[in-house]
Amino acid sequence: MNQVTLGKTGITVPQNAFGALPIQRVCQDYAVKLLRRAYEGGMRFFDTARAYSDSEVKVGEAFDGMREKVYIATKTAAKTPEEFWKDLETSLKNLRTDYIDIYQLHCVPQCYRPGDGTGMYECLVKAKEEGKIRHIGITAHKLGVAEEIIESGLYETLQYPFSYLSSEREQNLVRACKEKNMGFIAMKGLAGGLINRSEAAMAYMTQYDNALPIWGIQKETELEEWLSYMEQTPSMTPELTAYIEKEQKELNGDFCRGCGYCMPCPAGIQINNCARMSLMLRRAPSKNWLTPAMQEEMRKIEGCLHCGKCKKKCPYELNTPELLKKNYEDYKKVLAGEVKVQ
Structure with missing residues (x-):
């Protein structure tokens, strides 16, 4: 398995990480079992968020007493400094830790900057100075915002949806992060469930030596599939290349990723x-x-x-x-x- 360094953070982990959004749908004991098995299988990077209901609590229990052995990233969707500090303290408590490796502003509508009047970037800097967070990160879903974030040079990591269905412009985000020595965390590597061949998804990711995919995992069978790639990492073959090209043609264009940020619907539509x-x-x-x-x-x-x-x-x-x-x-x-x- 390739190792990935997340830019100037210096964090180096296997190119195979755990996305902890789905574990909010399973019971505490099962989630803790999954997380610990992921660690035993070689995963070292775990991504969660305040918005993922009790996901942080489950991550906190799983790694209680072994904090230095894993890297934990979480997020806040705060829009004000007051919300920021409340979220940060809640996350620290939930995760049973006194620091967070990467603290990310979640699904931002803009690139927050020093002096922009929101106070959000200043909060990140202060939290880092206080030792409560070690690195400043941000997540985005809008391409233009992501490009602005990279160009700003203000953040140590960017988390953005990335898979073999991504456009050329989106692929350029990964390349730009490498040029800027900025960590790139790839969410939605299975395009919200549209990609159903994990081998192809993983092989595609390995072409980008600075991209760290976080796979959303809810079941033991899913986890074991990803862990199997620790020893036998797929690489791009003529067969996989042809398969991906066929997929790209069939799934080209606008499609719903199932992220749920549009919810809830006033008419009750799922x-x-x-x-x-x-x-x-x-x-x-x-x-x-x-x-x-x-x-x-x-x-x-x-x-x-x-x-x-x-x-x-x-x-x-x-x-x-x-x-x-x-x-x-x-x-x-x-x-x-x-x-x-x-």
């Missing part, structure tokens, strides 16, 4: 599933998405208020209402037998 239903029907066993319960969820699209709130909140600037409409029309055709899926 946007993060419904707006990408056409893809999921064709990339996973369709029966899982054609249940009576899921049909009921899709019917809620008929009650769309056209308020535009989801469109405004989408970090990828997608036309969410239009995506919902298209996916619902396709779904009805599948149900009627007019369109065949597996």
Whole structure:
């Protein structure tokens, strides 16, 4: 397994890290078991966030008493200094630690700078001076914001969605981070579930020696699959190259990543599933998405208020209402037998 150094932080870990968002969906004991198994299997970098409900608590219990053996990154979605300090103290308590390796501003709408009037960057600097955080990071979902962040030179790491479905401009983010000696943390390496061949996803990542992928893990089977690559790391072969090129052609264009930042919907629509239903029907066993319960969820699209709130909140600037409409029309055709899926 390749080792990755996150820019000027000096943090060097295997190019195979644990994304702890999904463990909020499982019980404490199971999550702790997963995290400890990840460590035993060679993972050393663990990413969580205040926004991930009890994920921090689970990470804290898993690594209590062995803090120096792992690197922990977490995030705050604070918009004011007051919220920042409250979140930081809560994270330290949850994680059972007196410091955080990388503290990241979460899904930012802008590149926070010194003297911009928000006080957010100043909070990061003060927290680092106090020893509560060791490195200053930031996460973004909007490409233009990410480019501005890199150019600013203010942050030690950038976390951004990155996979073999990423555009050339998004690939340039990784290259720019390397030039700036800035760590690049790749979230959504499976494109929100659209990529279903982990071997291809991992092989693609290994082409970028400065990118650290954090795989969202919820099940033991998923974890063991990723851990198997510690000893036998996939690399790009002619077969995998052809497979990825085919995927890129089929999945080119705007698609919902299922991040959920558009939620909640005033009409109760499960946007993060419904707006990408056409893809999921064709990339996973369709029966899982054609249940009576899921049909009921899709019917809620008929009650769309056209308020535009989801469109405004989408970090990828997608036309969410239009995506919902298209996916619902396709779904009805599948149900009627007019369109065949597996």
